Amino acid sequence: MTDALRLGTRRSKLAMAQSGQIAEAVRQITGRPVELVEITTYGDTSREHLSQIGGTGVFVTALRDALLSGEVDFAVHSLKDLPTAQPDGLVLAAIPVREDPRDVLIARDGLTFEQLPDGARVGTGSSRRMAQLNAYARDHGTRIETVPIRGNIDTRIGFVRSGELDAVVLAAAGLHRAGRAAEVTEYLPVDIILPAPGQGALAVECAASRADLVAQLAELDDPYTRAAVTAERSLLAALEAGCSAPVGALADVLADGQAVTEMRLRGVVGSADGATLVQLSTTGPVPTSHEGTEALGRELASEMLAKGAAGLMGERAR
Numbered sequence: 001m002t003d004a005l006r007l008g009t010r011r012s013k014l015a016m017a018q019s020g021q022i023a024e025a026v027r028q029i030t031g032r033p034v035e036l037v038e039i040t041t042y043g044d045t046s047r048e049h050l051s052q053i054g055g056t057g058v059f060v061t062a063l064r065d066a067l068l069s070g071e072v073d074f075a076v077h078s079l080k081d082l083p084t085a086q087p088d089g090l091v092l093a094a095i096p097v098r099e100d101p102r103d104v105l106i107a108r109d110g111l112t113f114e115q116l117p118d119g120a121r122v123g124t125g126s127s128r129r130m131a132q133l134n135a136y137a138r139d140h141g142t143r144i145e146t147v148p149i150r151g152n153i154d155t156r157i158g159f160v161r162s163g164e165l166d167a168v169v170l171a172a173a174g175l176h177r178a179g180r181a182a183e184v185t186e187y188l189p190v191d192i193i194l195p196a197p198g199q200g201a202l203a204v205e206c207a208a209s210r211a212d213l214v215a216q217l218a219e220l221d222d223p224y225t226r227a228a229v230t231a232e233r234s235l236l237a238a239l240e241a242g243c244s245a246p247v248g249a250l251a252d253v254l255a256d257g258q259a260v261t262e263m264r265l266r267g268v269v270g271s272a273d274g275a276t277l278v279q280l281s282t283t284g285p286v287p288t289s290h291e292g293t294e295a296l297g298r299e300l301a302s303e304m305l306a307k308g309a310a311g312l313m314g315e316r317a318r
Contacts, residue, residue: 020036090205116166196249278312
């Protein structure tokens with residue numbers, strides 16, 4: 001019998017669901033069974049808000065330790081949780097086709113964001129979302145109270161069902177992968193709220209020394225998704241901002257008929273109360289190399305820093 005490949009994953013329902021989808025794809029590619037190895041991360045056990053525990057790496061360090069020790073053969077991460085610096089000895093073997101990167105609203109009584117009453121309590125664990133939601137409400141002459149929350153999908157939606165909150169904002173991708181898309185009240189346009197860098201994408205990581213496995217996992221890679229998230233994460237790194245910083249970014253490739261010709265990168269940094277946002281974009285030819293894609297992110301970050309972005313991020317990551 002062929003030895004099973006061991007896939008390291010967080011224990012949450014969402015992590016298990018998305019890891020299960022990757023496991024099935026790897027089974028088909030390799031012809032080998034894949035078993036899920038559940039690993040508890042610091043971010044799963046801490047009850048502090050992400051802004052307090054630092055955010056950067058709290059959901060991935062234990063998985064990476066398991067990879068480096070040989071406890072698991074490969075791991076699946078939500079890409080937005082990954083620090084921008086890649087550790088020695090590990091490689092991102094695949095970044096599969098991205099799910100919907102947008103944020104969504106789940107509100108009481110089926111309300112949209114614009115229908116929320118003045119003073120509505122909106123829950124989110126993200127300073128990025130707080131900044132953009134408050135800015136949008138301010139621009140439209142309404143007032144909301146953004147409430148910091150933690151917890152899995154059930155916990156967060158439960159705050160609305162119980163009446164404790166009027167609405168919560170979550171990532172569309174997680175709800176889709178967990179089979180909960182029917183509960184979405186409104187998909188929030190990226191013109192209102194830019195997602196976290198890498199949001200909606202998964203990262204399949206393994207030891208660089210496993211050249212055979214790296215080559216097999218690479219069959220899951222989507223070059224357009226990889227290019228987009230590389231630009232977004234380059235922007236994040238150049239801003240010296242961690243995963244929990246109030247930074248939004250989204251890159252998309254623009255097609256002229258059948259041919260992909262351009263990449264557009266948008267970025268935003270804002271104060272939590274939404275009083276100040278630095279939001280810029282750039283469009284250029286699709287970079288033909290990893291270095292070119294990273295350069296696009298660095299260039300936009302430089303423009304944002306020149307506009308005052310550094311002062312909106314609190315303590316910058318080093």
